[in-house]
Amino acid sequence: MAIMRREWSHYVRLLLWGLLLCLSLGIAIDEPAWVITAGLSAYVGWTLRQTYRLHRWLYKSPEAGTPPPESKGLWGDLFDGIYETQQHHAKAQKRLQDLVNRIQQSSNALHDGVILVNARGEMEWWNKAASRLLGFHENRDRGQIIYNLVRQPEFKRYFDNKVYEDPIEVFSPEHPNLRIQFHITLFGENERIIQVHDVTRLYQLEQMRKDFVSNVSHEMRTPLTVITGYLETIEDNLDTFPKKWHRSVRTMTAQSQRMESLITDLLLLAKVETSEKAQTNRIAQIKPLLESIQQDAIALSADKGHDITLNIECQSAFLGDENQLRSAFSNLVFNAVKYTQASGRIGLRWWSDAKGVHFRVSDNGPGFDPIHIPRLTERFYRVDAGRQSSVGGTGLGLAIVKHVVINHDGELEIHTAPGQGCEFTCHFPLFRKINDLSLGSKRQSA
Template sequence: MNYKWSRYLRMILLFLAAAFLAGLVVGYPLEGLLAGLLVYLAWTLAQARKLYRWLSNPGAGQEAPESIGLWGDIFDGLHKLHRGHLATQDRLLSQFNRIQESTNAMRDGVVMTDANGVLEWWNDSAEYLLGLKRRTDRGQPIQNLIRAPAFKRYFSQRDYRDPLEMNSPARPHLHLHIQISLFGEDERLIVVKDVTRLFQLEQMRRDFVSNVSHEMRTPLTVISGYLETMVESADELPARWRRALNTMAQQSTRMEALITDLLMLSKLETGEQHGPETVVDIQALCRQICNDARALSGDSGHQFQLDIGERHYLRGDEDQLRSAFSNLVFNAVKYTPAGGRISIHWSTNRDGAHLSVKDTGIGIDPVHIPRLTERFYRADPSRHKETGGTGLGLAIVKHVLLNHDGTLEIRSEIGGGSEFICHFPRIRLAEPVPAEVSAPEIGDEM
């Protein structure tokens, strides 16, 4: 590059020297030099005019203007850059068209917006699922086109860890699963999935469980009533009939408990069981549960320890919390040998509130812990009449905690007892109702 520039500079100097010598021959050396400069300037302006006209309309002709010397190389270099630019543009356009065709072939809707929610692009599935129109909606804020309050809150909150489920604004019979991702400078990529079939299947399952449980409750109540009457008069029957009646009565009681838990779990899933939130006194609630657990323990001689911290008021549904806590405590009673210890501890810290139910029972193999909250899953596969429950208790606990923004932590090992910890976020902590007088703190043996 330096060699070419030196050569061009020598050519210019030789031209000016020739003009100077020509002027010297006629007796006007300076005028000759000035004439040479003017000629070179005019030629340079002519080349610049060619360059300007070509750059102003490069598509009119693919070939660059013809020239020599420095300007010829400039034209050739710009022409190569222009051809490379056109090739890159064609390649990018081809890739873009391919991506657009592939996204249009997707069954999921894809929408791109800027940081303010202005629609920039969407595929055909999004047009069908959300009712967007290409001719009129491009450049419009998506909040003005999808007016559902739930979508507006979800779009503006900027916390997209959990997806949004809602009905389609254009086709209400479709149930949509919407997930938003941030990219670039707060731009948003919206993926919309049609989950109507899954939603309907889940709804059918819930309705089936609820309806069957309701239908079974009435005949089972009648059967239990007759069995109870027959058991009261069992002394007049042979021994083998008494044994059969007692077994039938026990299994009838277990079936009633199973139906009750199924109905409660169904209501928790559908939101029917969610009552108005109040300020719940955890101390008073745990004392009641502990008294019920002592009655359940009977002659087993379990030792109960209740330790409640200072901040023992939680905002939530008292009936749901009672159901969850009692499930944990009663399970501890069932799976702890006679004379064992059961500790109930409530504490608060910067992360929130925590209720721990710890026992000295038989423990659980850690391999079972990830699945303990599944419906009907049992770490102990036996259906022993003394310890076997419905298999729904921990599923109920999980759904109650979900309704209260909480989580369940399980720690256990074989022979080392178990500990179930309910974690509640800090925003759930509440102050006592002024009209109530707080109960004294309990930390003694019961």
């Protein structure tokens, strides 16, 4: 409908001309007041009628899109303007609805789940994959808080912390054999989009790899022990062998010892990876543990003459597995001893603050390029393969450290630069600090 819009001044002029006409007619019959009153009354009556027609059209029309009543002047323009606005709004609404429908259809075609959650944690929408993976039902679960349906405590902590840089993996509440990965993205007013991936296959492959490494390591230990035993016997009687065999026997002995160290680290890593969470809820006395590691590091340093200092600023006990902590902390300290030049400085520090409990190993060794940090805790990853071999490392130490720290709900932070030394810091949550030893004993017995 084409609309001819007139300026507001046009209607003001019409009103003034009407008043002037009434005034002229009233003067002609010598009743100007009555004529003006009658004219204004007629105009008010006509306006009320148009208002009634507008109200009936807006609220009592039998169906949407009904054309407006016919009218003239100002009210005609109003009717037509409102109708045009309704038409534009209906078209925009249809475009938006078509877009929403297409987004929902494309989301339903995905193999991964997508869930839309409001600021209160209530589920507003999800696709078919989310229903399949998590067992959600359209009518029953809409408006439910998501962590009331996904009842794993680690998911609840992940959801509430609002730190979503890394995804989290849990088992599906609907299918216990499915391993599900959640990745949350914040938008708007604390609203969330949750992506759900089925990582069961990857999880099973990882478990197979762990089992394979563990089983092979166990199977290799027995023949290696036999070989090492015979080599030790040969070394004890090496003088009875021709000299050309001496070097070969010593090389075999060194390599068998290196292989034994590798198998020991592989078994330790497998044990740390598969250890239950309950093992980290014991009481660990950190002061004697770190003092023992410091003495071992001094003995390992031998002729290098390292200055190894220990600073314990927090005397409280710690909620954790002491054997795992010894493995992790000693790996960090012994690495510093191996790679720091003679007469170098190595610092061990244990402290706590409002953010948690921390252990740091720092040195003034050669350091390395920070580009290696993201891969440094991978199994067998080496910054410098030649240097690593020369000091007898297995390439598993930092992988063990990473898993121990993860088992204790912490994270490993690494800082280094060429020529500026290295700094490895283990950050643990504050709840693992035990000020009341009697409370810790209760937790341990529980």
